[in-house]
Amino acid sequence: MRMISAVLFDVDGVLLDSAAAHRRVWNSWALSRGLDAEKVWRLTFGRRPEDTVKDAAAHLDPAAERQSLDELLAKERDGILPVGGAVRLLRALSGRAWAIVTSGDRAFVEARFAATGLPLPAVRVYGSDVEQAKPAPDCFALAASRLGVDPSACVVVEDAPAGICAAVAAGCTVIGLTTTHTAVALSRAHMCAVSLDEVRELLLARGFLNTP
Structure with missing residues (x-):
């Protein structure tokens, strides 16, 4: 990585x-x-x-x-709740650069984050923010630009083939999260994780997260 x-x-x-x-x-x-x-x-x-x-x-x-x-x-x-490990992972990102990049609706996503206690980052990219959505790379390129970093220095966590294609095309490193698809279906990702706890361990090992 x-x-x-x-x-x-x-x-x-x-x-x-x-x-x-x-x-x-x-x-x-x-x-x-x-x-x-x-x-x-x-x-x-x-x-x-x-x-x-x-x-x-x-x-x-x-x-x-x-x-x-x-x-x-x-x-x-x-009926929509956080994925296991999401709260712990996002809290560990305090003070770090991170963003959400989704094809979803701004109002709905932000309401669900508020209702479930998930923190929202300063940078949020929605499907309506780009002309060409996933699998086009525009959304990830826009998030990286807003954060002031190069896409090649970004790690993307994605569960869908379309999103992985978009992130790879943008030049990001991709962790495929196998919550909705198999590792085989996410084969274009650079690596796969079975849970957000595993994602957290990967980021800890790279020194990106705040330690517990």
């Missing part, structure tokens, strides 16, 4: 355990639109909802469908 100047975290599947809630939302939406729910679900990971809609149902208006999806997700907010 290269010298670390900052850590960039995806949110869903990395810091928030939201897979079950998102699955219910996408299943409900797909069935209501006469689509194959399983095929739609496979298109969702690491991507903006409107981008999934474009691929799953080109005949529908992505903006209107995004609104419908956001309304469905709002009903699931109480």
Whole structure:
């Protein structure tokens, strides 16, 4: 692993355990639109909802469908909790450079962080902040720029293939977190971890985190 100047975290599947809630939302939406729910679900990971809609149902208006999806997700907010080890890891980052880089909605993500006690970093990049979202590298490049560091000095923690592709393309070092996908599916990552506790140990070993 290269010298670390900052850590960039995806949110869903990395810091928030939201897979079950998102699955219910996408299943409900797909069935209501006469689509194959399983095929739609496979298109969702690491991507903006409107981008999934474009691929799953080109005949529908992505903006209107995004609104419908956001309304469905709002009903699931109480079922979304931190991933195990998230609170401890983020608290250990106090005084360090870190950011969240997500395809999710700003208001929803920030409300869930507040409700679950997760600290928010100063730098936050959302899907709406870039023209080309994951798997394009723009979001990670933007986060690194806002932190004032080179992407090559950033470690990204991602759980989805689209996000890993984006981070690699940006020039970051990537830890694939196997919360929603297998290590094989995350093979483009530079290394994999099974938990945030393991991620924490990797960062401690590199001297980036504050010791307990």
